[in-house]
Amino acid sequence: MSPRFPLLPVTVGLIAASSMATAQTGGYQQPPAALQAIVDAPRAPTLSLSPKRNLAAMLPTPSLPSISEVAQPELKLAGLRINPRTYSASRFSFYTGLGLLDIDTQKELKVSGLPAAPRIADLAWSPDQRYLAFSNVVYADAAKGVKESGVELWLLDVQSKVARKLSSQPLSGVSGRGFSWMPDSKTLLVQLKPAKLGAAPAVNGIPTGPAIQDSLPGGAVKQLRTYPDLLKNEQDAQLFEHYITVQLALLDVTGKQRLVGQPGAYSRATVAPGGKYLLTETIERPYSYIVPARDFGSKIEVRDLAGKVVHLVATLPLEEGLPPGNDAVSPGVRKVSWRVDAPATLVWAEAQDGGDPAKNAEIRDIVYTQAAPFTAQPGVLAKLASRYGGIAWGRGDLALLSEAWYKTRAVKQWRIKPDQPSVEAGTPGDLVYSGSFEDRYNDPGQPVMRADAAGLPRILIAADGTILLDGAGASKDGDRPFIDRLDLVSKKKERLFQSAAPYYENVVAVLDEDGGRFLSTRESPTEQPNYYVRNLKPGATALTPLTHFPHPLPQLKDVQKELIRYKRADCVDLTATLMLPPNYDVKRDGPLPTLMWAYPQEFKTASAASQTKGSPYKFNAVSYWGPAAFLSMGYAVLDNPSFPIVGNGEQEPNDTYLPQLVADAEAAVDEVVRRGVADRDRIAIGGHSYGAFMTGNLLAHTRLFRAGIARSGAYNRTLTPFGFQSEDRPFWQAQTVYQAMSPFNYADKIKDALLMIHGEQDNNSGTFPIQSERMFQAIKGLGGTARLVMLPNESHAYRARESIMHMLYESNKWLEKYVKNAAPRTPVAARDGQ
Numbered sequence: 001m002s003p004r005f006p007l008l009p010v011t012v013g014l015i016a017a018s019s020m021a022t023a024q025t026g027g028y029q030q031p032p033a034a035l036q037a038i039v040d041a042p043r044a045p046t047l048s049l050s051p052k053r054n055l056a057a058m059l060p061t062p063s064l065p066s067i068s069e070v071a072q073p074e075l076k077l078a079g080l081r082i083n084p085r086t087y088s089a090s091r092f093s094f095y096t097g098l099g100l101l102d103i104d105t106q107k108e109l110k111v112s113g114l115p116a117a118p119r120i121a122d123l124a125w126s127p128d129q130r131y132l133a134f135s136n137v138v139y140a141d142a143a144k145g146v147k148e149s150g151v152e153l154w155l156l157d158v159q160s161k162v163a164r165k166l167s168s169q170p171l172s173g174v175s176g177r178g179f180s181w182m183p184d185s186k187t188l189l190v191q192l193k194p195a196k197l198g199a200a201p202a203v204n205g206i207p208t209g210p211a212i213q214d215s216l217p218g219g220a221v222k223q224l225r226t227y228p229d230l231l232k233n234e235q236d237a238q239l240f241e242h243y244i245t246v247q248l249a250l251l252d253v254t255g256k257q258r259l260v261g262q263p264g265a266y267s268r269a270t271v272a273p274g275g276k277y278l279l280t281e282t283i284e285r286p287y288s289y290i291v292p293a294r295d296f297g298s299k300i301e302v303r304d305l306a307g308k309v310v311h312l313v314a315t316l317p318l319e320e321g322l323p324p325g326n327d328a329v330s331p332g333v334r335k336v337s338w339r340v341d342a343p344a345t346l347v348w349a350e351a352q353d354g355g356d357p358a359k360n361a362e363i364r365d366i367v368y369t370q371a372a373p374f375t376a377q378p379g380v381l382a383k384l385a386s387r388y389g390g391i392a393w394g395r396g397d398l399a400l401l402s403e404a405w406y407k408t409r410a411v412k413q414w415r416i417k418p419d420q421p422s423v424e425a426g427t428p429g430d431l432v433y434s435g436s437f438e439d440r441y442n443d444p445g446q447p448v449m450r451a452d453a454a455g456l457p458r459i460l461i462a463a464d465g466t467i468l469l470d471g472a473g474a475s476k477d478g479d480r481p482f483i484d485r486l487d488l489v490s491k492k493k494e495r496l497f498q499s500a501a502p503y504y505e506n507v508v509a510v511l512d513e514d515g516g517r518f519l520s521t522r523e524s525p526t527e528q529p530n531y532y533v534r535n536l537k538p539g540a541t542a543l544t545p546l547t548h549f550p551h552p553l554p555q556l557k558d559v560q561k562e563l564i565r566y567k568r569a570d571c572v573d574l575t576a577t578l579m580l581p582p583n584y585d586v587k588r589d590g591p592l593p594t595l596m597w598a599y600p601q602e603f604k605t606a607s608a609a610s611q612t613k614g615s616p617y618k619f620n621a622v623s624y625w626g627p628a629a630f631l632s633m634g635y636a637v638l639d640n641p642s643f644p645i646v647g648n649g650e651q652e653p654n655d656t657y658l659p660q661l662v663a664d665a666e667a668a669v670d671e672v673v674r675r676g677v678a679d680r681d682r683i684a685i686g687g688h689s690y691g692a693f694m695t696g697n698l699l700a701h702t703r704l705f706r707a708g709i710a711r712s713g714a715y716n717r718t719l720t721p722f723g724f725q726s727e728d729r730p731f732w733q734a735q736t737v738y739q740a741m742s743p744f745n746y747a748d749k750i751k752d753a754l755l756m757i758h759g760e761q762d763n764n765s766g767t768f769p770i771q772s773e774r775m776f777q778a779i780k781g782l783g784g785t786a787r788l789v790m791l792p793n794e795s796h797a798y799r800a801r802e803s804i805m806h807m808l809y810e811s812n813k814w815l816e817k818y819v820k821n822a823a824p825r826t827p828v829a830a831r832d833g834q
Helices: 009-017 033-039 234-244 627-633 653-674 690-701 735-741 743-749 769-781 801-820 827-832
Strands: 046-049 055-059 075-077 080-083 099-102 120-125 131-138 150-157 162-165 179-181 187-192 247-252 257-259 266-271 277-283 298-304 309-316 333-338 345-351 365-371 379-384 387-395 398-405 410-416 430-436 449-451 457-459 467-471 482-486 493-498 504-510 517-524 527-535 543-545 560-567 573-580 592-597 601-603 636-639 644-646 678-688 707-711 753-759 786-791
Touching (some): 033 627, 033 801, 075 234, 120 179, 309 345, 365 387, 379 398, 398 457, 467 504, 504 527, 560 653, 592 627, 592 801, 627 636, 627 801, 644 653, 653 678, 690 707, 690 743, 707 801, 753 769, 786 801
Parallel strands (some): 601 644, 678 707, 707 753, 753 786
Antiparallel strands (some): 046 055, 075 080, 187 247, 266 277, 333 345, 345 365, 387 398, 482 493, 504 517, 560 573
């Protein structure tokens, strides 16, 4: 947080003239009962499918945590947020129970031996499905006999359905979940809090000297994004080292433990598919005060199961920024992983252009492989004309490699033969798909993966060599998920399944090797998603229900929803979801106060921007997080209206951000007014994050809206000078764009009421709380109407029940005052911006 400097005399004068109230402190407030009911509505359990696809773990989802939970101690170090009591990430979701569901019989199976008041954070099936490991977070409580806070490792025996605590030594959950299965299904690789770690270094607050940073002449031009929670001094560095130090160990299912080497600053440790080696990455000094831990120097090594280093893969230096552009990458070794279908083969990429997209290069990336014992020279797997995007592994003669180039939105997928790689530049194999990742209509989908004997994901390959593709099925009629069978030789496709009206059905997992049965979720506007088994085989029951989750808000079951289409002034096609309260009739009831909630998106082509998004057959979910909650208060809601920002040829989308944003808003307003569900004098605009940024701009540059609600936003782009959202040009290359897009620069033009809500502990890059603080001060100092609500202990999204209730309370009061009960504007006032 920046220090507060005295304001200039002219600003003081403006503040003195403002009629706004002074700062307030008070307790959390409750919204009306109708909104409270939405917050406290029951939540459906989460399902985790087993490797053999015949069982699922059912995990009850609790109600929102209390502020006492959210306000647990928290350290902010090098971009990490750590609970010092539990040696784990401080912000996580958890489940309050565990049961099993038999997919074939649809029977729920009870589990015994669970911890009292479980708080299950992570879980993992053993590859052979005999066990289910899970972590349980506990806090010291003398009254309950809990002596120490920490993350416990538990094990469920699937056959006996009995759970037990596996180790008395707590896990370290600072980096990842802290445990993973070995391929033998009898042992887990765990990250433990070292037994002899000792107490954390004492921080006395007395500095040992200044924090010093240098920038030497002749350095390369780099993008330095803004990051929260960075190290500030050597005391922070010592704390950071303490909490990231872990002890690797092998823990068998009987609880027998074997340490793997000495404690170290491991940021990751993954097991080779053959189970004989570990790939580890350790963080090394020097650290940085301007980038988070993921950019610190590190050493990537292969170790044996005793912890001995058998191969140094790479020593990566501290990286304080990348070259400009969204296609910029690190210049050296990156994306190191194991080849899934081989016992111990490393795979990684190296940029051939120094990681700088501005440099001309026929080959941008080379993908290398190296097999154990790692003594031979690395082999070339592929030479790519754009950036390596990853590989879906199948077997020695079949894998799918992806590459992409953000600048053009181009993406390609190749069939490669890992055992017989092609080293021809730019053509690593047989081209399976080439297109734009913006083009949802022609997206072929992703290969269906199945866990192999080691529990690792592999492409599901049929006996005839065909594979399955799982896609969203975007179309002019909305999303219609599908499963295709693809012949990789002829490139012919057969559609096995596609969601059909009046339901939205999404494939969760393929259950059989031939793709004849799969697990799906099925929903309709009045039926919340439930799990089903769909059987495509002749003579079989086509659809078998697995779950029967009731409607969480029966009082809002008859909410009306329509996927509407309309055009922008320049003929770009737009879509939105229009939602209306139950029993509303436009002819009988007339226009309603209306809340629009949007999030702009950049595109390179108008055709991609015009594609329909969403589905008219999805469940009419009414969540406390989005705008739909205000249906219960009698508002019409326009949810997720298209707000495309389209580039034109070589022109970047943001070069014309404001006129396009205004045109998007005008088209949305005109459409709801034309339909008679809204009147121009009672419409509000709102959004979260980049949607909050949009809200500030629309209030600064139009009088279309009577009020705005901006949550966790950014308003001054000079505070994010090395790019934001999809903008990859730094401020110094696009000063006019940065200045024009910053609503802070036009705070004097904001004549309608703006409510800003922000988490005091926002950890999102670019939306530091100071963004809302300075925007509020500007509007207040200029005599405008604004309110700033800072939620204690909340980050970019809000978690505590008290915070969510207060967010709804503030939003509802704002909308009632400035929208629902707003007096009509006079034509002269609207015309003159008064």
